[in-house]
Amino acid sequence: MSSSTSQKVRVAVAGASGYAGGELLRLIAAHPYLDLTVTTSEKSAGSRVSSIFPHLAGIVDLTFEALAPEALPDRADVMLLALPHTKSFDAVATCLKAGKQVVDLSADYRLREAASYPAWYQATHPYPDLLRQAVYGLPELHRAAIQRTKLVASPGCYPTAGILQFAPLAAERLIDLRSIVIDAKSGVSGAGRSPALPYHFPEAHESLEPYKIGQHRHIPEIEQELGLLAQRGTASSGPVTVTFTPHLVPMNRGILSTGYAKLTRDLDQAALRDLYATFYKGERFVRLQEGDKAANPRHVRGSNFCDLSVHLDRRTGSVVTVAALDNLVKGAAGQAIQALNIMLGYPEETGLLSAGLFP
Structure with a gap:
């Protein structure tokens, strides 16, 4: 999917009340071509985003919802999933079936071999066929493949x-x-x-x-x-x-x-x-x-x-x-946005060129 910069792309963030989720919200709010439309959190459903993240008051005016993967495709164009490991399996499959692009910040689609999951994550992978579609989301190594895929498995820190x-x-x-x-x-x-x-x-x-x-x-x-x-x-x-x-x-x-x-x-x-x-x-x-x-x-x-x-x-x-x-930016949310920019056809540094904080 290549998007015109004249129309913002609607973004849903699942698992948005965690540290990585909060960074996703901060970065999306400052991104010129993304429009945050859905934020989900199982623990904070019904709470305003600003009540959980006071630093986003006046910046993100949304309320956390319970995750309903089947409802996300109607309300967003792309999905960013910041769910715990083993909790993204079904959400990824549902969003892909609806034809949406997904960036998954968990490890659920990072390993190429389904047989590796029981040993390292104590879980049997329910969608081994989707592992062949997933691209490991390190842009410095897999930029061309990220550009072509609908599923990025974004690596952690x-x-x-x-x-x-x-x-x-x-x-x-x-x-x-x-x-x-x-x-x-x-x-x-x-x-x-x-x-x-x-x-x-x-x-x-x-x-x-x-x-x-x-x-x-x-x-x-x-x-x-x-x-x-x-x-x-x-x-x-x-x-x-x-x-x-x-x-x-x-x-x-x-x-x-x-x-x-x-x-x-x-x-x-x-x-x-x-x-x-x-x-x-x-x-x-x-x-x-x-x-x-x-x-x-x-x-x-x-x-x-x-x-x-x-x-x-x-x-x-x-x-x-x-x-x-x-660990929360290049090691999580920033890297996910970097991959998303590539998927959408934007310059990959879009919304990400802030300098580090000092002191």
Whole structure:
């Protein structure tokens, strides 16, 4: 669907009362070609948006409704689903059947193999045929496919950082694909808005806690996408295995992902930096840091940018990559809008060029 900029596209947001949902509302309200017509929330149905998100008072004048997927197609042209994992299966199928374009922020359509869902999400995928239609919504890797599809499976914060920080190396097979280690830190908003003990202020403040060590459900996404990159132009590159450890840190927003891998070729620092500069040339939302400066989430807060840096550890024959992004923007809502812009034929930076907040 390609839309004229003279007529706004009607947008429905399901799961709009969560942190990612709130960011979607904020970004859509500022978008010149989108018109927010429906907001749903199971927990807040009947409440005004401004009562849940006071920062949107005077900006979003709507009331949350209970989700009724069959009613959405009559009231919106495109659907943005910010529902919990395993809760988007039916809504996606219903909207696609009605011929609508869908961007799903959950993981329900991110994995290519239906057999992966019981192991990582403890759920059997009810629509395995739709997995073949879904496009993994990382514009820097799948822009052309996003432009043609009706279903984008928009990646979250950890996979976005992990994939972007290793993509140039995987694409050129310059690293041992079994040696990848990712140590990532996330702000508390990455855990969602539902209250749970680890996220209470006394538990999270002045604390640093690893969790789901070796079993985080976003591991297969990172392995899937890096594996696809490594297979380009070659029959087989061998399996990609990622050791991934996420950590909860006491800040509201932000991801800092530090990744390590063994090089398979002797490279110097200048060659590594040139590799990244070439791979991401022209990418509006990827910023490669200058010199030996490392990426820092403080500089992307509130923005759709992913900052990257790459460093050579000559002594160990390893490469160290660092990615920083806002988990609610480039790691969620902003990335979804970026993909939606591509689907609708708009410049993909439309509505997304705000600088990060400082200080």
